Amino acid sequence: MITCRQASLLVSKSLDAVLTSAERAALDEHARHCPRCVHEARKLEEIHRACREWADESLSDAGRAVLPADCRQRLQARLAAALQG
Numbered sequence: 001m002i003t004c005r006q007a008s009l010l011v012s013k014s015l016d017a018v019l020t021s022a023e024r025a026a027l028d029e030h031a032r033h034c035p036r037c038v039h040e041a042r043k044l045e046e047i048h049r050a051c052r053e054w055a056d057e058s059l060s061d062a063g064r065a066v067l068p069a070d071c072r073q074r075l076q077a078r079l080a081a082a083l084q085g
């Protein structure tokens with residue numbers, strides 16, 4: 001089984017790209033045993049969506065290109081900290 005850290009990386013990847021079937025299966029398997037990761041994934045998806053909506057509504061094209069990456073890094077750091085804590 002994958003670790004919480006690996007699961008968080010897959011969750012983060014799934015926000016930007018399609019997971020392979022093996023990755024998706026590994027994440028689903030982990031989620032069955034780890035409610036904390038399911039909870040963190042939901043929070044991450046919510047925040048990520050909010051960031052994107054905010055970027056779409058209020059920023060110039062240049063800002064739009066920059067913000068999602070920065071936002072994602074912050075979210076990943078926060079998620080990693082939450083999983084360790």
Ligand SMILES: [Zn+2]
Binds near residue numbers: 004007030
């Ligand atoms: Zn976990």
